[in-house]
Amino acid sequence: xxxxxxxxGRFLPTPDKPVFVLVMGHDARPGQTGPGRGDALHVVGxxxxxxxxxxxxIPRDTWANIPGRGMDKINAGHYYGGPALxxxxxxxxxxxxxxxxxxxxxxxxxxxxxxxGGINVxxxxxxxxxxxxxxxxxxxxRMDGGAALAFARNRNLAGGDFTRTHDHGILMLAGLSxxxxxxxxxxxxxxxxxxxxxxxxxxxxxxxxxxxxxxxxLTIDPEEVRNVTMPGTTGSVGGQSVVFAGASTPGLFADFRxxxxxxxx
Amino acid sequence: MVRRPLLxxxxxxxxxxxxxxSAAAYTTQIIPTTQTTIPATVTSTSVLKVPLPxxxxxxITGAGFDLHAAGRVPSVAFDAAWAGVLxxxxxxxxxxxxxxxxxxxxxxxxxxxxxxxxxxRVMAATPDRGAFIDEGLPQLSDIRKDxxxxxxxxxAGTDGVMSVVTARLDLRLVGHVNGAPVTVARTGELVLMxxxxxWRIDAYDVxxxxxxxxxxxxxxxxx
Numbered sequence: 273x274x275x276x277x278x279x280x281g282r283f284l285p286t287p288d289k290p291v292f293v294l295v296m297g298h299d300a301r302p303g304q305t306g307p308g309r310g311d312a313l314h315v316v317g318x319x320x321x322x323x324x325x326x327x328x329x330i331p332r333d334t335w336a337n338i339p340g341r342g343m344d345k346i347n348a349g350h351y352y353g354g355p356a357l358x359x360x361x362x363x364x365x366x367x368x369x370x371x372x373x374x375x376x377x378x379x380x381x382x383x384x385x386x387x388x389g390g391i392n393v394x395x396x397x398x399x400x401x402x403x404x405x406x407x408x409x410x411x412x413x414r415m416d417g418g419a420a421l422a423f424a425r426n427r428n429l430a431g432g433d434f435t436r437t438h439d440h441g442i443l444m445l446a447g448l449s450x451x452x453x454x455x456x457x458x459x460x461x462x463x464x465x466x467x468x469x470x471x472x473x474x475x476x477x478x479x480x481x482x483x484x485x486x487x488x489x490l491t492i493d494p495e496e497v498r499n500v501t502m503p504g505t506t507g508s509v510g511g512q513s514v515v516f517a518g519a520s521t522p523g524l525f526a527d528f529r530x531x532x533x534x535x536x537x
Numbered sequence: 538m539v540r541r542p543l544l545x546x547x548x549x550x551x552x553x554x555x556x557x558x559s560a561a562a563y564t565t566q567i568i569p570t571t572q573t574t575i576p577a578t579v580t581s582t583s584v585l586k587v588p589l590p591x592x593x594x595x596x597i598t599g600a601g602f603d604l605h606a607a608g609r610v611p612s613v614a615f616d617a618a619w620a621g622v623l624x625x626x627x628x629x630x631x632x633x634x635x636x637x638x639x640x641x642x643x644x645x646x647x648x649x650x651x652x653x654x655x656x657x658r659v660m661a662a663t664p665d666r667g668a669f670i671d672e673g674l675p676q677l678s679d680i681r682k683d684x685x686x687x688x689x690x691x692x693a694g695t696d697g698v699m700s701v702v703t704a705r706l707d708l709r710l711v712g713h714v715n716g717a718p719v720t721v722a723r724t725g726e727l728v729l730m731x732x733x734x735x736w737r738i739d740a741y742d743v744x745x746x747x748x749x750x751x752x753x754x755x756x757x758x759x760x
Binding site: 286465466470483484 | 605654695701705726728730
């Protein structure tokens with residue numbers, strides 16, 4: 273995993289100000305040169321005072337402005353400028369100030385799930401996709417790292433990438449539930465953080481600030497987490513299949529950015 | 538001819554019930570006097586003051602040291618961190634607990650012991666302040682500890698720098714007011730981080746139970 277602080281100063285959450293973190297998966301394979309494209313983009317908005325979280329999923333093919341490059345699929349931000357540029361692009365689209373970017377590869381995701389000892393995932397409907405290996409019944413399914421990766425990669429879904437992106441939010445919720453179930457006192461959290469740190473590269477942020485973020489997240493009851501995907505329509509630009517923001521998207525973003533809690537959506 | 542007194546021993550009188558116990562408090566004791574010769578023209582009385590024993594020294598000590606590290610931590614840094622954290626905890630104990638309990642007055646300045654956001658919460662007149670600071674109680678005498686320990690756990694990154702320490706606190710004190718026992722039992726977790734050259738309390742989950750005569754109150758604060 274790679275953790276990058278993209279704004280200035282220490283990470284010091286306060287009850288009166290929402291925090292926005294970009295959680296991103298990229299599709300770079302081992303041995304591949306270049307940073308890869310952002311494969312999964314999720315803006316996690318945390319309201320520390322209300323102890324509530326909204327996961328706002330952004331389809332990777334969303335048509336967006338890439339500074340210095342013009343219009344392109346939003347996930348090109350990572351390819352052209354790594355986590356920092358990707359954060360700028362998403363920040364501009366949604367209208368929030370992203371302070372931290374957490375990036376993981378496919379292998380990193382599987383490793384983290386295995387470090388947790390597996391997670392319980394609420395599979396929304398039966399899956400049977402041989403390409404990704406996602407073969408699951410609907411309901412609560414215990415997944416190890418390999419199974420979680422298959423669940424995350426499955427594109428054979430009604431709703432296509434919209435549904436897949438939403439499924440990533442389900443995985444994050446499952447991870448949060450698992451961590452909370454381990455009764456994370458401040459002391460227990462240190463153990464998990466040291467495990468995380470062994471698999472993590474830090475840029476512009478120390479483990480102390482990451483601990484603050486982790487502690488903040490672990491105060492959140494999964495029942496207080498909304499998992500929402502940006503509405504949009506599919507289209508084509510220059511032969512590329514892209515996603516255009518829906519008519520209700522600006523309202524969703526406005527509802528999200530003021531306090532990270534959706535009151536009207 | 539004036540007769541020189543061979544021996545003159547002063548009688549001392551006990552002063553009962555010190556009103557403001559402190560390290561400099563005094564009592565006097567009755568000592569049997571023997572008077573052999575007292576010239577009629579000479580009378581003398583004097584009172585010797587014998588200092589009370591100082592209050593029991595109460596210090597928080599470490600009850601275990603654990604380390605979760607993603608990199609190697611030099612032993613010098615390890616020792617320095619533990620000493621620094623215990624120093625902060627004991628400065629808190631002195632300023633926030635013992636000073637108000639022994640005087641019945643306000644606490645000392647705890648601002649340097651907390652990071653900015655935590656200091657704002659604890660210094661204001663909030664329940665958080667009530668969980669940390671023992672103000673508003675009667676002045677206690679004869680304060681002693683039933684327990685004053687903290688189990689410490691640290692986190693260090695791949696650079697080997699200890700960046701977070703948690704202290705699981707068990708601080709139980711007993712004193713008296715007008716002969717009646719008073720207990721103050723404080724437990725919970727403090728999270729400390731290095732800032733400005735010292736370790737400071739950044740977050741907490743603390744509960745204090747105070748029993749005065751027949752009345753017990755519980756105050757909890759969590760950041």
